[in-house]
Amino acid sequence: MTTPAPDAKEPRRLLLTVRPHRIAILAFIAAAVVVTAMAVVGILLRQSAAGVNFHGSDQIALIGLGLLVGIAIAMMARPRLKVYDTGIRVRNILGDNFYEWPLVYRVAFPGGSQWAQLILPDDETHPVMAIQAMDRGRAVESLRQVRALHAQYAPQMPKAPEVGREAWRALQEQQDARPLGRLEIIDRQRAPKEPRTR
Helix, strand or coil: CCECCCHHHCCCCEEEEECCCHHHHHHHHHHHHHHHHHHHHHHHCCECCCCCECCHHHHHHHHHHHHHHHHHHHHHHCCEEEEECCEEEEECCCCEEEEEHHHCCEEECCCCCCEEEEECHHHCEEEEEEEEHHHCHHHHHHHHHHHHHHHHHCCCCCCCCCCCHHHHHHHHHHHHCCCCCHHHHHHHHHCCCCCCCC
């Protein structure tokens, strides 16, 4: 379902890029504070009140630890969302996934959630940390733009036609002919059998 976008499927045209705003600013400030504090402590720490002596290697290790913690905090600014004419690329703190448009059913922002998510086949979801609730108006505008591009480029889901029962049954049979997802198979196996009519 998730494809790393090899050369043959590399997106053609970039339409939109979304980045988190407030969390990126906070992450860089926090990372700078941690690195600076650990560097100052590492440089000034020579001897403790308990009589423990710190050597140069201990100071370097402390500064190095501060750098590692600072990098980990700065990773909060890493998320990106890139929308192409062929699909959508989601980069979160860890991982980078490309979804072709037919795999993206909807771009949602559930109530109480901290970030948006992609609704995928089989009721799977994937977080989109580039659109965060703490960005407020910026997040709403980004979500609106992504949904507009989804409506433009993603294939439309079939709707119930305003026709007779036979046409609807034919459409259902056509839908049943497609390969089923794992959860759909389980649902059909567990579904109660229809009662016989006399």
